[in-house]
Amino acid sequence: MNLAVIGRFSVYAAGVELRRSMIGGRIGILLESLALLLVTAALGTLFGTIFKQNIESYQDYIKSLGAGLIAWIYLSSAINRSCTSISAWSRILRHARVPVAAIPLATLLRSGTVLFLNLILFQIATALLTDSDPLLPISFLFGLALLTANLYCFSFVATLLCLRFRNLPQSISGLLQVGFFLTPLVWPDFFLGRYQFLNEINPFYHLVELIRSPLLGRPIPLLGWAYCVATLIVAALLGLAMNRVSTRRLAYWL
Amino acid sequence: MSLIALQNVWVEYPLFGAWNRSFTRSMMPQGRKNAGAAPANGRMITALRDVTLTIAAGERLAVLGSNGSGKTSLVRVLAGLVAPSRGSIRIDGQPSAILSLGCEVYPDATIFETIVLRGLLSGKSRRDSIVLAEKVIEFSELSKVSGQPIGALSSGLVFRLGIGLAIFLGSDIVLLDEVVDTADPNFVTKVKKQFLEKLMPNIVLVIVERSQAIMEDICTRAIILDNGQIVAAGSYREIAEISRGRYTY
Numbered sequence: 001m002n003l004a005v006i007g008r009f010s011v012y013a014a015g016v017e018l019r020r021s022m023i024g025g026r027i028g029i030l031l032e033s034l035a036l037l038l039v040t041a042a043l044g045t046l047f048g049t050i051f052k053q054n055i056e057s058y059q060d061y062i063k064s065l066g067a068g069l070i071a072w073i074y075l076s077s078a079i080n081r082s083c084t085s086i087s088a089w090s091r092i093l094r095h096a097r098v099p100v101a102a103i104p105l106a107t108l109l110r111s112g113t114v115l116f117l118n119l120i121l122f123q124i125a126t127a128l129l130t131d132s133d134p135l136l137p138i139s140f141l142f143g144l145a146l147l148t149a150n151l152y153c154f155s156f157v158a159t160l161l162c163l164r165f166r167n168l169p170q171s172i173s174g175l176l177q178v179g180f181f182l183t184p185l186v187w188p189d190f191f192l193g194r195y196q197f198l199n200e201i202n203p204f205y206h207l208v209e210l211i212r213s214p215l216l217g218r219p220i221p222l223l224g225w226a227y228c229v230a231t232l233i234v235a236a237l238l239g240l241a242m243n244r245v246s247t248r249r250l251a252y253w254l
Numbered sequence: 255m256s257l258i259a260l261q262n263v264w265v266e267y268p269l270f271g272a273w274n275r276s277f278t279r280s281m282m283p284q285g286r287k288n289a290g291a292a293p294a295n296g297r298m299i300t301a302l303r304d305v306t307l308t309i310a311a312g313e314r315l316a317v318l319g320s321n322g323s324g325k326t327s328l329v330r331v332l333a334g335l336v337a338p339s340r341g342s343i344r345i346d347g348q349p350s351a352i353l354s355l356g357c358e359v360y361p362d363a364t365i366f367e368t369i370v371l372r373g374l375l376s377g378k379s380r381r382d383s384i385v386l387a388e389k390v391i392e393f394s395e396l397s398k399v400s401g402q403p404i405g406a407l408s409s410g411l412v413f414r415l416g417i418g419l420a421i422f423l424g425s426d427i428v429l430l431d432e433v434v435d436t437a438d439p440n441f442v443t444k445v446k447k448q449f450l451e452k453l454m455p456n457i458v459l460v461i462v463e464r465s466q467a468i469m470e471d472i473c474t475r476a477i478i479l480d481n482g483q484i485v486a487a488g489s490y491r492e493i494a495e496i497s498r499g500r501y502t503y
Binding site for chain 1: 270275276330353357360367
């Protein structure tokens with residue numbers, strides 16, 4: 001099946017999912033963005049008060065928190081949704097020839113729409129609360145492209161692994177929870193002091209920084225670019241290997 | 255011209271259970287032994303054994319056999335859903351499988367959306383897929399339920415939708431697995447008149463059904479599967495006679 005077919009299928013499928021989310025609550029995915037706004041305000045107030053002695057400016061802290069959470073929600077929802085939808089997909093793949101590559105792509109397109117809404121809210125909020133430039137630097141687009149490519153490859157590998165090993169969705173969800181606490185999202189990254197190297201070996205940190213840094217008007221560190229290009233190569237190779245292994249075996253895993 | 259040719263095809267399924275579905279257990283030394291596609295402890299089932307079969311355009315094949323004889327596995331191999339473990343398969347044409355398992359292609363999609371997605375999967379553009387959906391819904395008389403989730407469809411409606419898709423996607427290999435029995439007889443007559451009689455000379459049709467009345471009406475050839483092997487093959491009348499009383503459906 002060619003890439004254009006997978007692309008067209010995934011775009012329509014993402015639209016199906018977005019329409020489904022509109023049926024229940026009318027405002028659909030906008031609710032997710034509003035929830036993020038609420039979480040940022042609540043966590044910002046709580047941790048901003050706790051960290052008061054150690055942060056330079058409350059405004060900068062809440063902006064960094066919001067940008068970090070936007071990146072984290074994009075990252076975690078893309079991977080998590082690819083894994084948790086497996087029970088429905090394993091039923092479908094028994095009788096329909098749907099390319100597995102379309103499953104994470106449709107999920108990623110849906111998460112991308114949420115990201116887009118979150119970014120609009122973020123830019124409006126920062127324009128109102130700070131004097132920052134509402135235009136994003138060009139590095140944001142490159143960072144977003146690299147993050148999306150990484151997420152697609154990781155989600156593809158996770159989807160195939162979850163089709164084979166049915167207890168993996170819970171483990172991946174647990175890993176993402178640990179990642180949330182170990183990554184400087186709620187707490188500022190300088191808190192680690194001499195243990196700063198822990199951030200440098202944390203893949204979640206580098207992936208988040210790909211869009212958080214430009215959102216905060218900072219350049220993406222060179223180490224971050226190199227790290228994320230390396231993770232992309234590893235994930236892509238892993239994806240190709242998994243695809244090769246699964247082609248003949250997938251029907252037996254369902 | 256459409257053609258299906260199977261040469262010494264074997265299909266062997268590893269049996270999956272809690273012991274080899276768990277990632278953590280599979281990582282353990284003992285678990286690894288059981289985790290692969292060919293477990294060391296022999297937990298494999300053979301669904302098809304050394305099947306050699308050729309079906310040319312214009313032939314309508316009935317697949318007979320008792321429960322667990324490998325009928326559905328054969329249809330899944332012909333539909334390209336399962337790759338044979340051994341042997342070779344040649345499929346010339348576009349298969350359209352209508353299986354009792356359903357015809358969902360995306361979780362929670364409606365019937366209309368499912369047809370559009372099927373059209374997109376077959377390589378059509380979005381606009382052509384929407385036109386396809388309108389035609390299928392009209393032919394299959396599904397306009398009242400087109401907004402319902404596909405998962406809620408009864409097997410009779412699955413047949414209607416599947417046959418509509420097979421007609422308008424121009425499939426030249428049609429595989430029916432236990433869906434005709436559940437359909438409304440008036441609709442089956444409509445399908446026979448408008449689809450099968452016109453297109454039969456150019457398509458390959460494979461039917462697995464419980465009701466022999468339907469197959470008697472349509473099929474020219476038949477095979478009997480027993481324990482994954484073809485034990486008898488010939489004209490439909492001849493094979494139906496052999497199978498009567500010997501196999502339960």
